[in-house]
Amino acid sequence: MPEGLVLPGGLVLDEGHLLKDAELRPLTGREEEWLAASPAPPSAIATTRLLSSCLVRLGDAKPSKQLVRRLLVGDRDYLILQVRRATFGDEFHGVLACPACGGKMDVSFDTRDVPVTFRPQTVTNHSIQLDSAGRAERTVRFRLPCGADQEAVLGYDTSEAAELLLDRCVLDSGGVPLSLDEREAIANAMDGLAPQIDLELDLTCPECEKQFSAPFDTTAFFFSEMKINGRQLLHEIHSLAFYYHWSEAEIVRLPRDRRRAYLGLLSDALHQE
Numbered sequence: 001m002p003e004g005l006v007l008p009g010g011l012v013l014d015e016g017h018l019l020k021d022a023e024l025r026p027l028t029g030r031e032e033e034w035l036a037a038s039p040a041p042p043s044a045i046a047t048t049r050l051l052s053s054c055l056v057r058l059g060d061a062k063p064s065k066q067l068v069r070r071l072l073v074g075d076r077d078y079l080i081l082q083v084r085r086a087t088f089g090d091e092f093h094g095v096l097a098c099p100a101c102g103g104k105m106d107v108s109f110d111t112r113d114v115p116v117t118f119r120p121q122t123v124t125n126h127s128i129q130l131d132s133a134g135r136a137e138r139t140v141r142f143r144l145p146c147g148a149d150q151e152a153v154l155g156y157d158t159s160e161a162a163e164l165l166l167d168r169c170v171l172d173s174g175g176v177p178l179s180l181d182e183r184e185a186i187a188n189a190m191d192g193l194a195p196q197i198d199l200e201l202d203l204t205c206p207e208c209e210k211q212f213s214a215p216f217d218t219t220a221f222f223f224s225e226m227k228i229n230g231r232q233l234l235h236e237i238h239s240l241a242f243y244y245h246w247s248e249a250e251i252v253r254l255p256r257d258r259r260r261a262y263l264g265l266l267s268d269a270l271h272q273e
Contacts, residue, residue: 005082008118008195009072009144011059019059019067020120024079026086027054027226029252029259032233035226044150046223047076054083069148074195076147077219078116081197084222085111087256094221096203096214103207107216109199114218117196125171128189130182138174142186144194145169162187236263 010020031053035046048068055063068076090111095104124143131137149168153161166183169190178186199216236259237251243266251259 005079006118007071007075008078008116008120008197009075010121011067011071011075012121012124014124017059018121019061022058022063022079023056024051024054024083024086025056026255026257027083028255029233029237032226032256033252035223036233041223042151042154043219043223044147044154047080047219048147048151050083051076051079055079069151070146072121072194073145073147073150074117074119074197077197078195080219080222081111081114084218084225088225092218092221094216096201098205098208098210099212099214100210101205101208103205105203105205105207107201107203109201114197114199117198119193119195126189126193128186130174130185135176135179138176139172140170140174140178140182140186141172142170142190144190166190236260239263239266 004021004023006021007019010018012018027050031050034049035041041049048065051068051071052063052065055068057063058067061067071079091108092111093106093108096107097104121144125141126143127139127141129137130140145165145168149165152168153164156164163183166187170178170186197218199218201214201216202211203214204211237248240246240251240259240262241248244262254262
């Protein structure tokens with residue numbers, strides 16, 4: 001069953017029309033197969049691909065790649081988190097390295113504990129008054145980063161990508177090039193207006209007892225999970241095709257939980273023989 005959700009930001013269309021809620025479905029074998037087979041696609045590309053497939057409804061609009069690319073970054077991360085929840089459940093289990101000794105440590109948390117900052121949008125762009133030393137006060141207009149911006153800066157290093165992304169989002173700088181302080185002020189304003197998923201884990205290393213905080217990228221972790229499960233998917237397709245004589249196309253159309261239910265029944269039947 002598709003799951004209804006309220007977006008933490010929402011997409012304001014050019015005509016002032018707000019898309020603020022969505023319905024999505026879990027992954028099927030088709031999306032799992034694409035993730036497993038693709039040579040580590042960038043998160044922005046994978047997010048667009050999966051949301052284009054798994055979104056059933058976006059407000060009163062039919063989802064498309066174009067609309068998914070226009071979604072704010074925080075909304076995209078939120079929806080991927082909900083796809084992961086619908087596919088795997090609420091529990092996260094991962095392994096992180098201690099920054100002090102390099103030892104591996106298990107981490108676990110619940111999807112429902114991931115902090116989500118809801119900042120509903122009402123306009124397509126925003127403005128900020130800049131009053132830098134030696135410059136006349138002026139108004140700068142900007143918009144918030146979206147999926148298309150993430151895709152456009154792929155391939156650049158982190159600092160250069162951040163600069164290019166900000167340049168894409170500044171709509172009117174008042175006819176004057178932005179100084180470093182002004183660029184920082186605009187970036188801070190963006191952070192304060194955008195919906196966000198910001199998970200930071202407070203951890204203690206069991207080996208050296210070092211206490212530290214670690215940011216956790218739920219989107220990147222989900223894609224890593226799917227990559228690891230690629231070979232398992234092939235085994236599942238093989239088993240169902242071998243015993244039920246279904247085609248691969250029929251099997252990969254099944255949602256993960258439905259596919260696993262058939263595998264459970266098959267395992268029970270084989271053990272009874």
